[in-house]
Amino acid sequence: MTSSDNGKLYFDSDYMEGAHPAILKRLLETNPEKTPGYGSDPYTASARDKIRTACATPEAEVFILAGGTQTNAAVIGALLKPWQGVLAAQTGHISTHEAGAIEFTGHKVMTLPQKLGKISAEQIEEALEGWAGDGNRDHMVMPGMVYLSQPTEYGTLYSLAELEAISAVCRRFEIPLYIDGARLAYALACPKNDVTLKDLARLCDVFYIGGTKCGALFGEAVVIPRPGLIPHFFTIIKQRGALLAKGRIAGIQFDTLFTDDLYLKIGANAIETAAAIKAALAEGGYPFAIDSPTNQIFIVLSPEQKKKLTDKVSLSFWENLPDGRTVMRIATSWATTEEDVNALCALLKESAR
Secondary structure (H helix, E strand, C coil): CCCCCCCCEECCCCCCCCCCHHHHHHHHHHCCCCCCCCCCCHHHHHHHHHHHHHHCCCCCEEEEECCHHHHHHHHHHHHCCCCEEEEEECCCHHHHCCCCHHHHCCCCEEEECCECCECCHHHHHHHHHHHHCCCCHHHCCEEEEEEEECCCCCCCCCCHHHHHHHHHHHHHCCCCEEEECCCHHHHHCCCCCCCCHHHHHHHCCEEEEECCCCCCCCCEEEEECCCCCCCCHHHHHHHCCCCCCCHHHHHHHHHHHCCCCHHHHCCHHHHHHHHHHHHHHHHCCCCEEECCCCCEEEEEECHHHHHHHHCCEECEEEEECCCCCEEEEEECCCCCCHHHHHHHHHHHHHHCC
8 A cells, every 4th residue: 555645554455545547547538428327328338248258157137336335235135035144154244344234134144153264065054954954943044145255354265166065055955155256356366266257157146346445446346147136136226225326437447447357467466465565474473363365464463563563554453362462454455566565564574573
């Protein structure tokens, strides 16, 4: 993140900058034009076609919403029946950082224990079989879908084998699999990733391609590979106050992100700069709370280290540990500069003493 005028470094999150220059250029170029609203403009149509091509799903429905919480609430609320809930990791975004948005739609988030931020096919199968075999199930919330994120809230990745196993369980029990891709560009750019957009389209019932954290001013593109899965989803989006009148503003951004494979390339800088920071942390002897291969780094700081660092660099609080230490998150992005990375590494070296 580029430091501000006060000289402080900012590594809080991956959506602190505005937008990729190519997006700003296209918005400026098209600014005087008059186009129809609500996503019926030619730029949004082009974005949809490019996303369909990238996902190898020529018939897919594509809808662009403004933000991740809004998208999760709209999709999950539309997929579930009134008596159903959604299975998710205890650390999943809908479980922890969405202020009860899913519960506000009238649906329970049914959490499962996580390992490295992930849940397994075996856990999902056990939960579904447990509900089906419970004599009191008519008095209970029925698990009606599965929510995952790629990368996870801890920056870890589901492998292709893991997603294939989870998808198989969901299809056997005839429940939808939904993947939150708020940081999907960083997963796609990670050398340890073996899951493509085409894999997501093949294995998921719904997923979204994140823009807000991945180079856009705002926007998340919901992909429904099988048309008609959510009848009248356009109307549902409108009903939830999530339909953009100036839809072309979002459409132009995704049209640009999916021109010349920009979306597939945009996350590389975040992965490379995170690797440099992790090397400096390891050299300084900082303990990692979790080993994340993507753009989120979780470190354990003593009170003294925390004070030294946070006086000069803004990090994201994660959790307090029982021994008085704190887990803090460092996040890089598509726009993180070498200058800021070098400055942070120097501070880490100084604070490690």
